[in-house]
Amino acid sequence: MNYFSSDFKLGILGGGQLGKMLLNDTRKFDIQTLVLDPSEEAPSRMSCNAFYRGNLNDFDTVYQFGKMCHVITIEIENVNLEALEKLEEEGHLVYPSPKTLRLIKNKGRQKDFYVENNIPTSKHQRFVDIKDLQNALDKDELDFPFVWKSAEGGYDGNGVKIVRSALDLYNLPEVECLAEALVPFKNELAVIVARNAKGDIKTYPVVEMEFHPEANQVEYVICPARIDKKVAEKARAVALNVSKAFNHVGLLAVEMFQTEDDEIVVNEVAPRPHNSGHYSIEASYTSQFENHIRAILNLPLGNTDSKVAGIMVNLVGEEGYTGQVVYENIEKIMAFDGVTPHIYGKRETRPFRKMGHVTIVNEDMAEARKIAEEVKNSIRVIS
Amino acid sequence: MNYFSSDFKLGILGGGQLGKMLLNDTRKFDIQTLVLDPSEEAPSRMSCNAFYRGNLNDFDTVYQFGKMCHVITIEIENVNLEALEKLEEEGHLVYPSPKTLRLIKNKGRQKDFYVENNIPTSKHQRFVDIKDLQNALDKDELDFPFVWKSAEGGYDGNGVKIVRSALDLYNLPEVECLAEALVPFKNELAVIVARNAKGDIKTYPVVEMEFHPEANQVEYVICPARIDKKVAEKARAVALNVSKAFNHVGLLAVEMFQTEDDEIVVNEVAPRPHNSGHYSIEASYTSQFENHIRAILNLPLGNTDSKVAGIMVNLVGEEGYTGQVVYENIEKIMAFDGVTPHIYGKRETRPFRKMGHVTIVNEDMAEARKIAEEVKNSIRVIS
Incomplete structure (x- = not known):
């Protein structure tokens, strides 16, 4: 495929600073780029060929955007995966693959994947919610201290807490979670x-x-x-x-x-x-x-x-x-x-x-x- | 002055590849940029905040464009200098200065400048046209071989010719010119x-x-x-x-x-x-x-x-x-x-x-x- 000064179109989901810096390097290859982002003032807006404002988590928005692109990539993980899966099925190239995005999205599943693939990682236990975790503590299937992590949605330190005693469990959100061994x-x-x-x-x-x-x-x-x-x-x-x-x-x-x-x-x-x-x-x-x-x-x-x-x-x-x-x-x-x-x-x-x-x-x-x-x-x- | 993510505006005359690469570096500083170029398809078009299509040699076009900018620069020398001079008079910062652009524009004047400033350069003689140069040859004030240069407008090898004999003078354009010593x-x-x-x-x-x-x-x-x-x-x-x-x-x-x-x-x-x-x-x-x-x-x-x-x-x-x-x-x-x-x-x-x-x-x-x-x-x- 000829990418350079051609009709080829690369789509990027997300228009933040990562997208902006990514677009910078598309310019020196003269690759046509489309960007989708919810914000009218997205940092990426200026360096792409076409900017679309829209919800990254809406199936139709992501699907219709993707239909215009030969290759689709992301600069943020939190996007509609069903749309990406459908696009991939229909022959669009989606990198990273929606399968990987889905796998990574849930930190419990991500950890399971490491274990299955002999990739060294700290020990972990998965829980459907904080009560489930509490039960494990009660039954001595889990010991203090450990690292509590929300299974989904946390980033930049959100959704992570070191738990040294029952007191630290107070006020943790009622979400699917995991406990990881605290590795010095x-x-x-x-x-x-x-x-x-x-x-x-x-x-x-x-x-x-x-x-x-x-x-x-x-x-x-x-x-x-x-x-x-x-x-x-x-x-x-x-x-x-x-x-x-x-x-x-x-x-x-x-x-x-x-x-x-x-x-x-x-x-x-x-x-x-x-x-x-x-x-x-x-x-x-x-x-x-x-x-x-x-x-x-x-x-x-x-x-x-x-x-x-x-x-x-x-x-x-x-x-x-x-x-x-x-x-x-x-x-x-x-x-x-x-x-x-x-x-x-x-x-x-x-x-x-x-x-x-x-x-x-x-x-x-x-x-x-x-x-x-x-x-x-x-x-x-x-x- | 605060240039970064501010209302400051940099104007660039010319929208070719030099402008494109220049704009690339304005992006990482988040400096607002305006570009003027005659071509709808100028390589710079995509990376600036505002693109204006217009004649770089037209006084009004350049002047009106410059009025919108705090600092004005060029990526091509062949622009309307009168407009830049007026903009400079009115307090806009113009770099390079119109004075320098005017001095450089005429290669004969440029060479005179080097001589006046003790900058080493090959010997040169200026002529109002090819007849004037021919007269100098006839009067033995100029000898073969020499480098003929058109005083204005030449670039990338245009407007330059090595003259070894009278035959080489044939077909040279009727323009102001100079003869430079051929330096091995x-x-x-x-x-x-x-x-x-x-x-x-x-x-x-x-x-x-x-x-x-x-x-x-x-x-x-x-x-x-x-x-x-x-x-x-x-x-x-x-x-x-x-x-x-x-x-x-x-x-x-x-x-x-x-x-x-x-x-x-x-x-x-x-x-x-x-x-x-x-x-x-x-x-x-x-x-x-x-x-x-x-x-x-x-x-x-x-x-x-x-x-x-x-x-x-x-x-x-x-x-x-x-x-x-x-x-x-x-x-x-x-x-x-x-x-x-x-x-x-x-x-x-x-x-x-x-x-x-x-x-x-x-x-x-x-x-x-x-x-x-x-x-x-x-x-x-x-x-």
């Missing part, structure tokens, strides 16, 4: 895997999330992770296996833990470009976004190696500020070496809203880390 | 200089144009140039002086020759992003396009160093093909290491039309050069 870990890692329909497969280097020493919040995504080479190789091997097990086409971001005894356990996956891969725009030979496009169009995958060390800092709205956004000290950080701000194009800031990110690249990781800290301490997202 | 040179080089209104100034590394051994055509733009370090330093110093002499704001691409005895002589300049800087998207810490934006918005300049070696190959329409473009073997070259195609988005190819370019990056220059040759020999722009 040294590091939170992620590996992005790119795989095309031919089965060509490549992993990006392992990245490390560095947390704020007090607040339990990721401060920096660091590539490559400052970990032992053998652990890194193990993490990449595990991630490869996860992508193969799903028979995945496109990007798969595999989040995992490095345990105290240097084992790798898979936490969860995202079947699309991922926050942990934003560093790749500046640091990698081929950005995660370009490789997602290459993968879903069954083109050869680009080199996933890094040219230089990369660190990513998220720009989130500061507490106490809501309204027309101002990026305080952005000019100051732009004077630092190897610093590129990415402003997503949301006019209104509010507390903790993801407004952009900043990438810091440098030949020398220690230097990059130093500059990243200056960036973090300088810039403020206020109104 | 080893290499054709270029240096891009970025300078902001504060006067911060940085040069990119020297690039080298490698010509086809038989056809007199640039095949590869190579960064860094494979030349002696001292010559490279001299070239960068000369380019810095040229930018300062113009008091230039924005990018200035300085084209020059390395003579047989390792002198640097300036040939001509382009006051904007330039074909010789396309490699920078993949190879540099900061692309030429991002630095043009930083410069004209008086932001701190980004690092102009390279992460890796970069080679650029232009994709031009093959002779004998006109119509809906096909990029033959594009999938093949995408399988090579470090290869990124940039397709400009022109649907119709015709002989020698600039349709795109391909960048090859690699840690090792020799390896990049080998892959560049494979790219050049594989890809064909046909219909």
Whole structure:
């Protein structure tokens, strides 16, 4: 199929910042793109050939949108899967496959899948609701402490709670859930895997999330992770296996833990470009976004190696500020070496809203880390 | 001034591929952009906030367009300068300045400027027309051989002719012209200089144009140039002086020759992003396009160093093909290491039309050069 300056059409469900950055790389290939998003002010709106406003969870909306596209992909998982299934049946290429999206959607089923496929993951038990979980505790089939997770719908820390005693169960929502063993870990890692329909497969280097020493919040995504080479190789091997097990086409971001005894356990996956891969725009030979496009169009995958060390800092709205956004000290950080701000194009800031990110690249990781800290301490997202 | 996610508006005169790539970098800063171009199908059309179709040489069109913008820049020099002058008088920021555009427009005046500012350049004589030049020959005030240049309007090899005898004068157009000394040179080089209104100034590394051994055509733009370090330093110093002499704001691409005895002589300049800087998207810490934006918005300049070696190959329409473009073997070259195609988005190819370019990056220059040759020999722009 001829994708370049042709009548080929790629459809993207979701028009947020991931879509915006994905579209950026469609421009250099001159691929026609259609975007569906509920918001009139979606960051993706400007860089696509045609923008459609509509509900991503409505069968007809997604189905009619998909009918116009040769290949359909997503930048957000929460979309109408029945419509995607029907489109796939009718011969449209849908990547990631609706089957995988359905499997991933329920965290209990996702964990079962890892167990069935011999993918290392922490022990888990599934419960239809909190009463079911309570019963298991009563019968000593479940012990404190554990990690409670809502089976569906949680993200960015929502729907997850560490439960150390019965007190922590108080006020948990009445939804299907799971309990996972609380694994003491040294590091939170992620590996992005790119795989095309031919089965060509490549992993990006392992990245490390560095947390704020007090607040339990990721401060920096660091590539490559400052970990032992053998652990890194193990993490990449595990991630490869996860992508193969799903028979995945496109990007798969595999989040995992490095345990105290240097084992790798898979936490969860995202079947699309991922926050942990934003560093790749500046640091990698081929950005995660370009490789997602290459993968879903069954083109050869680009080199996933890094040219230089990369660190990513998220720009989130500061507490106490809501309204027309101002990026305080952005000019100051732009004077630092190897610093590129990415402003997503949301006019209104509010507390903790993801407004952009900043990438810091440098030949020398220690230097990059130093500059990243200056960036973090300088810039403020206020109104 | 706050440029990021604000009401600030940047206007760009011209909507070709340079504008398209420039706009790409405005997206990550979320800067509002307006584009004026005569073609309904301008490559820039998709990535700007507002597209206006109009004649770039019409006073009213350019003036009315400029009135809507806080800062105005160009991606093509051939625009109505009177309108830009009036806009500048009225307080709009116009970069490059209309004064510089006027000075550069006439190659005779441009050469005079170099002489006045002690910038090394080949000897030249100006003539009002070809008869005036003929008189100089008759009076022995001019000798063969020399390079004839049309004073205005020529580009990409048009309006330039090597004149070795009276026979070569036959059929030259009746226009203002100049005769330049024919300087034997080893290499054709270029240096891009970025300078902001504060006067911060940085040069990119020297690039080298490698010509086809038989056809007199640039095949590869190579960064860094494979030349002696001292010559490279001299070239960068000369380019810095040229930018300062113009008091230039924005990018200035300085084209020059390395003579047989390792002198640097300036040939001509382009006051904007330039074909010789396309490699920078993949190879540099900061692309030429991002630095043009930083410069004209008086932001701190980004690092102009390279992460890796970069080679650029232009994709031009093959002779004998006109119509809906096909990029033959594009999938093949995408399988090579470090290869990124940039397709400009022109649907119709015709002989020698600039349709795109391909960048090859690699840690090792020799390896990049080998892959560049494979790219050049594989890809064909046909219909």
